[in-house]
Amino acid sequence: MAISANLKRALRLLADGGFHSGTELAESLGVSRSAICKQLHGLSELGIELSAVSGKGYKLQHPMALLSLRQIEQYLSPQADLLLNGVEIHDLIASTNSYLLEKAQQSGANGIACFAEFQSAGKGRRGRQWLSPFGSNIYLSVLWRYQSSPAMIAGLSLAVGVAVVRALNELGIVDVGLKWPNDIYWRQRKLAGILIEVSGESGGPCNAVIGLGLNCYLPPQQAQAIEQAWVDLDSIVGRHSHGLRNKLAAVLLNHIMPVVADFDDKGLSHYLAEWRDYDCMQGRAVDIYMGQQCYQGKVEGIDDQGMLMIRDQDLKLTRFASGEVSFSNS
Incomplete structure (x- = not known):
């Protein structure tokens, strides 16, 4: 899949985050101003934030560096x-x-x-x-x-x-x-x-x-x-x-x-x-979900097989090979 060559060229022009008039963009791409408007209209579908200000032109809300x-x-x-x-x-x-x-x-x-x-x-x-x-x-x-x-x-x-x-x-x-x-x-x-x-x-x-x-x-x-x-x-x-x-x-x-x-x-x-x-969980209280079951305890790191070690309030140590972990609010 690919976006049109003209739209990509327009994005490269807009990438600096500054204002560019419709006339400037149209001349640079060799198309009409109405064609530019049509091309830029679909940018929101791609998650691109674009501002259009009368007398100034078009501007990306945030500068962009396309992958090269x-x-x-x-x-x-x-x-x-x-x-x-x-x-x-x-x-x-x-x-x-x-x-x-x-x-x-x-x-x-x-x-x-x-x-x-x-x-x-x-x-x-x-x-x-x-x-x-x-x-x-x-x-x-x-x-x-x-x-x-x-x-x-x-x-x-x-x-x-x-x-x-x-x-x-x-x-x-x-x-x-x-x-x-x-x-x-x-x-x-x-x-x-x-x-x-x-x-x-x-x-x-x-x-x-x-x-x-x-x-x-x-x-x-x-x-x-x-x-x-x-x-x-x-x-x-x-x-x-x-x-x-x-x-x-x-x-x-x-x-x-x-x-x-x-x-x-x-x-x-x-x-x-x-x-x-680099472990940012060590010693933290967490909830770990296995399907519909939730286990609570304090993280004691990972073992040599990479399993997560959790010690519960009864001091029982349990190892988990998988699970959804979130920091506990309790």
Whole structure:
């Protein structure tokens, strides 16, 4: 899927966040002013906030940096570049994860990274939708083929979480923590989420699609639908996170690709100590939901298999391999 070439050119002109008249846009694109109005009318459907002021023209509510393969490649490390068999950027897509799962089944591809400007059906955990306004955030999926069984790559999401924190730290974004099993937090607010989907034979080999959604800028209207504490890079580094977007995309790949490629050999044990350093749940009271059941207790970290350890009010220690965890208000 793709947006029209003219609309993309218009967005590049508007990306600086300044006012541009209809006449200026029309002349730059070689179309009529009425055609420009028609093109820009559909931007709200993509989650793009556009202002139109008489006598001034059109203006994006927030500056935008569209993804550029050339700029991303400029920041790629030699190691990541060697591990990657392709980097794709899609303007519009249903889901980067779904796209790569299908690609794996059809072609046996490996080492593919897929970015999107907009997802119409972005995936969160447990069937939730991941909000994906156009040109605002990082929507990334990586496809990797493992010779081992799906059971042998359990804990991969924890290792990828470590890679994401490393990438953010490299860019000077500190106070980042990890919330079991697959969320990246900044000062107790969710900044990013990881979703890994695995397909293949129970005895191996298997394909893993590692999905990452990271908030660079969430438009206020879109953010109203989020039911948990959240944060975006715009709030952390100031109103210029768009300038980081292509470099961030590359730095994430620089850290994620080696972790994904080496996980078969290194396993979770290689990343446990670092994950525990970043643990933002240690000692906190939480509720953990397993289906309709809710367990309450205090977090005592993760064990060597990556299971969450919860001690209840009777001092009983229980380990959880999965579950929906929220910080307790009690």
